[in-house]
Amino acid sequence: MLKTQIKLKPVVSAKWLSQHLHDPNLLILDASLKDNKAGLKSEYEGVQIENARFFDLKNTFCDPDNPISNMIPSPDRFTAECRKLGINKNSKIVVYDNLGTYSSPRVWWLFKAMGHDDVAVLNGGLPGWSKENFAVETKKSIELEPGDFQADFNLESVLNSEQILENINSEQSLVIDVRSEDRFLGRVPEPRENVKSGHIPKSINIPFSSVLANGMFLPKNELNEIFERLSVKNKPLVFCCGSGVSACIVLLACELVRTNSKYLYDGSWAEWGQLENYPVE
Structure with missing residues (x-):
């Protein structure tokens, strides 16, 4: 009963996520980037936390018409792409990346800017999760039921x-x-x-x-x-x-x-x- 009423803090631990991995309405988003201007490299290519959904910052959750990279997408685009990932209005979202903490806070901020407060960053990301010996799986694509997410952009x-x-x-x-x-x-x-x-x-x-x-x-x-x-x-x-x-x-x-x-x-x-x-x- 209590598990359906969890209130996410801005940052959660690997231990916390392992205990809530199968909570109703909890979704895990993988915001890993293929490359970055900081020159950081990951040892965790090709794997993900169980049932994670790939959140494509570089190509999808951005403004494709802006010559400046990574600019925030329109609320309509953000809404449509979140629905494709099966994200709902009542989804509780934990986001991580494979560098520890790099691109995941950007996704946290995007959801906050789009009016969705139930979002947290996994502290330490995939490396921290793996070092705690929690299970990972090979990255995979799965068919998802469309969600009913609706952005409410805070200009x-x-x-x-x-x-x-x-x-x-x-x-x-x-x-x-x-x-x-x-x-x-x-x-x-x-x-x-x-x-x-x-x-x-x-x-x-x-x-x-x-x-x-x-x-x-x-x-x-x-x-x-x-x-x-x-x-x-x-x-x-x-x-x-x-x-x-x-x-x-x-x-x-x-x-x-x-x-x-x-x-x-x-x-x-x-x-x-x-x-x-x-x-x-």
């Missing part, structure tokens, strides 16, 4: 370049760039063509790797120390990265310990770094 959760430009002067929000320090400071070329090196003026750098250890989120007391050092109190926080994926790692880490309003600059550096007449430090 305010996403900021555009004009709003970020305006914020440089107003400083209403603090912009947090989660790329590596070398990319933030422009010491190395950007991995995308025709994108300048550097960062948005007045933004600060919290590399996404600094909130993780062995693919898992740091303990809450350590995460709290990271954000306490910013001395932002209740100031709104805006997260960005290369193209809106890894920014969600630090956004989720912040969600675990801070109540500040949080936003995503979805275009991130892939957009800002090629805009003419937009300032770069």
Whole structure:
């Protein structure tokens, strides 16, 4: 009886998932990417958690008409593609990836932005699951009954370049760039063509790797120390990265310990770094 009334926290453990694996309405989504701009590699290709459904961030759950990669899809597209995966309005979703914690927070954020709160990230992802000796299976395709999911998009959760430009002067929000320090400071070329090196003026750098250890989120007391050092109190926080994926790692880490309003600059550096007449430090 109680199992049908579970309330998902933003992050769940492998042990928790193993105990709830067959709960009614619980769906597991595999958000693993084939490649990434961070150059990370996985040892867990070709396997998945039992009955996981592949959530294709790169090709399906994005805006196919936008030249900037990974941009958020329209609510109609998101709704239609979720229904194809058998996702329902009352589905409780746990998402993971095969790098530990990399692309899964982006899926968590997408569902939150689309008005679905019953979603969590598996801490440590597939590597963490496997290290606990929980079972995996060969990836497979299965026929799914269409779901009745319906997106209710929160437009305010996403900021555009004009709003970020305006914020440089107003400083209403603090912009947090989660790329590596070398990319933030422009010491190395950007991995995308025709994108300048550097960062948005007045933004600060919290590399996404600094909130993780062995693919898992740091303990809450350590995460709290990271954000306490910013001395932002209740100031709104805006997260960005290369193209809106890894920014969600630090956004989720912040969600675990801070109540500040949080936003995503979805275009991130892939957009800002090629805009003419937009300032770069």
